Amino acid sequence: MSPIAAAETGTARTLTLVLFVLLVAATLAITVGASRQNRGRADFYAGGRSFSALQNGLAIGGDYMSAASFLGIAGLIALYGYDGFLYSIGFLVAWLVALLLVAELIRNTGRYTMADVLAYRMRQRPVRTAGSISTIVVSVFYLLAQMVGAGSLVALLLGIKADGTFLGMSAETAKIVTIVLIGVLMIVYVTVGGMKGTTYVQIVKAVMLLAGAVVLAVMVGAAYKYNLSGLLGDAAAKSGKGDAYLSPGLRYGRDLATGAQTLVSKLDLISLGLALVLGTAGLPHILIRFYTVPNARAARHSVLWAIGIIGGFYLMTLALGFGAAALVGNSAIAAQDPGGNVAAPLLAKALGQRYLGGDLGGAVLLSVIAAVAFATILAVVAGLTLASSSSLSHDLYANVVRRGQASETQELRVARVAAFGIGAVAIVLAVYARSLNVAFLVALAFAIAASANLPAILLSLFWRRFNTRGAVFGIYGGLLAAVGIVLLSPVCWGGSSTYRAPAKLSAAQAADCGVPVAATSVSNPTALFSCTAPAPIPLENPGLLSIPVGFLCAVIGSLTSAERDEEKYKRLQVRAMSGAGAH
């Protein structure tokens, strides 16, 4: 490497590291500051219900837009063109489900957790147990994906090469240290700051993310004189795929060699679309955000703010993704990271060089964007840890085990211990799984939320006949269906078949699978259990099957039980719709 390039990497890396340290210090300071206001349960679980709609809207954005939203979608658009945009549309439209059907009703009905709402008119213990298990499973899967992703991401952002060293550590060690560090931080944010600390961290992250995206998008606009058509044309040309780049079909729902393979590819696209649009309103770490405002009207306004923020952000990722393809080039992006996560940072570097002044300008902007990505990771993992630990203490400990007889102090102590415990387990699992392709865990979390949680929430709020057995069957049915289908899917079994086309293997992938490079027996080289055995269920995303199963189980469970309580249903509706008696 030439001395200039080496020095440049050194500058960027040092700047990035400095910004990371500053960020950690700032978030810890915020957390400790927030902890001083924490008196009781309402503070720890719901931030004292004192956040304004704008603050909560920003926090929702911060909680929802993960590194996958920022780096992943920009990368997906850069490498595959239109299909990345398709992804972000699902993420946005999903918020209408939350706005119209869920947010205000949850705020009025429940108190601290998702299971509060599910168990309102049911027998407490079985439904709270089911709701809590679902909450913890969804949150931990999501958390694992974030932490494993963080390990590779930070290595990428700091420019740590596979064979290089960093501060005396090998690349592998650096990855492990990153995962442990993020895990420790999220435990501290939650145990010390509770919902208040977590919310402030999420707000800071959201502001940073929006500012960073705006800066980059404006610069991309300047580069193309705000001519969208020109930007698209350039990106398509540089991608080497021409017009196909600007249309759906390069990544999802591809037209493949045989009719069967094409059909499955399209069904996968539909399945993904369904899980995205229905899953958001069932994600526990999002639902608990609605409890942090004073009343249902504020909850509604928070979601309105969130829709504006999230929508605005995803529109900007169009500029980021296509800008990266046009200004950086797909080969440069894919060479550093085949997943495309490095598209946005490389775009920042290119724009910084162009508009801020040479290599130093590039290094500065690259470091800023890297810091934004790091903040993004911290905010989301904190929210997930809080959601799972508060469910464990409030639902399982206080209500199921102690039958409502635990004192506030005891409940809070268990919440903090739970945060520590869940965090520790997540760290260990993430370190163990750090080389596996766990991105599917996010899609699975959405699918479980859509299959297990959403049916139970909606039927509880709107269906008179719904009862305890329906809730329990629905939650466990949806959960088992989603997880079961994934265990039988190409995510776990990577062999090619009538329904899954063979993939072109790189030398490394072929070696990992133990097949020759020219082999046609492998469809998914990153499959968890086997590269060559074909999947019994050829769908990558379980949504298309598990969501109907979840609804069906909920309905059948209700109808096969004689339990019927008209009075409780009316009471729930009065409370949910008017807010009378709400906490």
Added chain:
Amino acid sequence: MDPSTQLTQVTGPASTAAPDGAEPDSAAAYRATAGSVEFAALRRALLRFVFPVTVAFLAWYALYVLLSAYARGLMATKVVGNLNVALVFGLLQFASTFLIAWAYARYADRRIDPLARAVRDRMTGGGTGS
């Protein structure tokens, strides 16, 4: 039957079974309010908007996904410059999302919030007949 279940059947479920702050409003007040004119109006106003609009935007989104999967030729048709139907359709999904959110905000502000307040007043003011 354990005591907590007995309690539940008499006063209705607490959203948590925690000892602090038992449900402030009695079952009788809820019963009266549930049968009231105000609540019927609130429920009607809410569901008349929320259910049809949800079906509509989900159908619109489904159309978008299905066309993206099956009508590639249509989606690739250029509209102006390099902008094709797919991009325009995608941007329309953004626009419709913002529009629906705004429409709901206005509707809730004008129609639902006053009705909800009336129901709450009825609960706390003590229902005089239903």
